[in-house]
Amino acid sequence: MAVTWAKALSWRSRRHLLDPVGTGSVADVVRRLGPVPAWPDAAAELAIGTRRTDGRSGDATRALAAGNVVKVFAFRGATHLMTPRDAGAYLAVRASSRMWELPSWERYYGLAPSDWPRFREYVRQALAEGPIKRSELAAALGRISRYRHLRSIVAEGNDTLLKPLTWQGDLGLGPVLDGEATFLSLDSVRGWAGIPDLDEAGPAVIAAYFSTHGPATPDRVHDWFGKGLGAKRRDVTRWLSHLDERLEAVTIAGDLVLVLCEDLDDLGTTTPSTAVRLLPGRDPWVMAPGTSDTRIVPPAHREAVSWSANLVISRGVVAGTWKVRGERLDITWFSDSGRVPSTALDQEAMALARFLDRRLEVAVEVG
Structure with a gap:
């Protein structure tokens, strides 16, 4: 099967x-992308909105308030939007990294590993009556x-x-x-599926990444889940092996890559x-x-x-940057990106x- 990177990026x-x-x-967008960076708010709104024909600024915030998505600390410890499921x-x-058990954490926070089950229960009780503000959580502590x-x-915002x-x-x-962050019990969110077993979760998120x-x-998978989520290399290797029968090796322009078997025909056509x-x-387009x-x-x-920088993507490749200043949209088209696609940029x-x-x-400039 002849696959080029132009085809792969199009797929x-x-x-x-x-x-x-x-x-x-x-x-639907968040489910498809997996974790979507939740900060800054405007970037999260646009990452989702640009993938919806009727997307409007504020839709993601409303979906969070309605419990259709959740906001959690995930990749590199930053906040991300995900579906409850x-x-x-x-x-x-x-x-799986169990960072809270490190001696440095115990010294700084005064919580030994054996203290965490009781601490977790105390926080769950504080959240039981519904979402609370940061000041209210601090007061409960x-x-x-x-x-x-x-x-x-x-109280000082150390999350x-x-x-x-x-x-x-x-x-x-x-x-x-x-003006305050709020916190809620994930158990209160409709559709929250809880925390699965690690060896169930690992292959699932890797398959979602390929999808x-x-x-x-494989190296990119190790980077994404190792550096991003703190997964141990041996665990990622084991999860990839669990997916052996679902993954196919394909060579694209000399690069040996993996593809889900179920996607091969679609990719090829x-x-x-x-x-x-x-x-x-x-945006997930460049971060993933x-x-x-x-x-x-x-x-x-x-x-x-x-x-x-805000990005102009053409044929899947970063081709420029853009900024909004008041009612002016300034686009810088990179000089090495070929002809300026004026009609497409206007659209x-x-x-x-x-x-x-x-x-x-x-306003478009070439630079």
Whole structure:
């Protein structure tokens, strides 16, 4: 089967709901992408909204408030949006590092590994009546002498202590209320599936990665789940072996990569995409394969991508950057990206204006 990277990126673009743009809900997009970076809020809104034909700014926030998606600490400890059904598997992998048992954590927080079950239960009780603000969670910790020393840590916005509570399925983040972060019990969210067994979760999240972000090398899978979720290398290797019968090795332009067997026919018949899209910085399109992937991020422009610039994607490749200043949309088209696709950029500008609900005047420069 002859597969080129142009075909592979086109197939991935369809899986990402970028070409064609999807017609589903916020939860449908999040389910397809897996974890979506939740900060900054505007970037999360656009990452989801640009993949929906009727997407509008604020849709993701409303979906979070309705419990259609959850916000949790996941990759690299940052907040991500996931579906209630799928979140537990990613959290199981993240929890496998058991960082809260490190001696440095015990010294800083005054909690030994044996103290965590009781601490978790105390926090679950604090969340039992419904979502609470950060100040209310801090006050709850201050009401008992055992945890009083943690009150200021939480009140001052140090969320590191709270991350293991998310990883173990106790706590999620809700929408900001009166300028404060809110926290909720994940058990209260409709559709929350809990934390599965690690050897069930690992193969599941790897298969999901291939389904949306493939084709990919085993090394990239190790990077994504090892550096991103703290999974041990031996565990990722074992999970890949569990998927042996579902994965097929394919050579694309000299690169040996893996593809889910169920996707092989579709991949082989895909035609190269010519789509142009305006994406936010740190969009899953570039973060999942990694900014070191030269097929998507030309080395000359990696610095801009790494610094979270908003991205112009053409045929699946980073081809420029963009910024909104008031009612002006400034697009920088990279000089090494070929001819400026003026009509496609105008169409994308109209879609962005619709999403933001504001008029935008487009200015394009080649640089």
